[in-house]
Amino acid sequence: MSHVFDAIGSFFGSSDTLPWTDSDVIQGLEQDAIGTRLGYDKESEKSESYMRLSWALVHSRNLSDVQRGILMLEAALDKKPDxxxxxxxxxxLAVGNYRAGEMARARRYVDQALVISPDFRQGITLRKxxxxxIAKDGVIGIGIAAAAATVVAGGLAALLTKKR
Known part of the structure; x- marks a missing residue:
């Protein structure tokens, strides 16, 4: 019986193996980004600083941080990177959208990364x-729909038996 509960727990539990960052790390990287913006002339140093901050933001447990990271990364695409x-x-961007629950967008972004580098192991892992x-959410959705249909059918059956 415990195997059944373990299987159910692992199905509904999170199998997210991506790293997480905390607010202290983000705060430190924000200070670095501010210092880079104010103290350096090299565009490459500024870009690296922003990428480190973006990485930390999309790996945050705080949704507003994740969304901020997504915005920074979208702006970085406008700068015509190599x-x-x-x-x-x-x-x-795929990580951020995955963390934000936007699976379709996450899949599109990881696919774009894999077009550039098909053997990119992190991308392959994230794609999985x-x-x-997506598959788990589909199964849960089907379960919810089946439960709702059962409730409706039960209600109709009760009404029909009550009328007789």
């Missing part, structure tokens, strides 16, 4: 996480 940078940006989450 292919390696694009791959990283697409990957991080996304597909597993």
């Amino acid at each position: 292919d390696d940078q694009k791959r990283e940006i697409f990957y991080l 996480l996304i597909e597993d989450k």
Whole structure:
């Protein structure tokens, strides 16, 4: 019997193996980004600082941080990055959208990263996480629909027996 409960727990539990960041890390990287913006002339140092901050934001447990990271990464795409940078940006956008519950967008972004680099192991792993989450959500949705149909059918049966 405990195996059944373990299986149910693992199905409904989170299998998210992506790293998480906390507010202290984000705060430190924000200070670095501010210092980079104020103290350096090199665009590459500024870009690296923003990418580190974006990485931390999309790996946050705080949804507003994740959304802020997504916005920063979308802005980075407008700067015409090279292919390696694009791959990283697409990957991080996929992570952010995955964390925000936007599975269709997450899948599109990870697919774009994998077009640039088909053997990108982090991207392949994230693609599997996304597909597993989509499948799990579909099964849960079917279960909810089946439960609702059962309740409606039960209600109709009760009305019919009451009329007789």
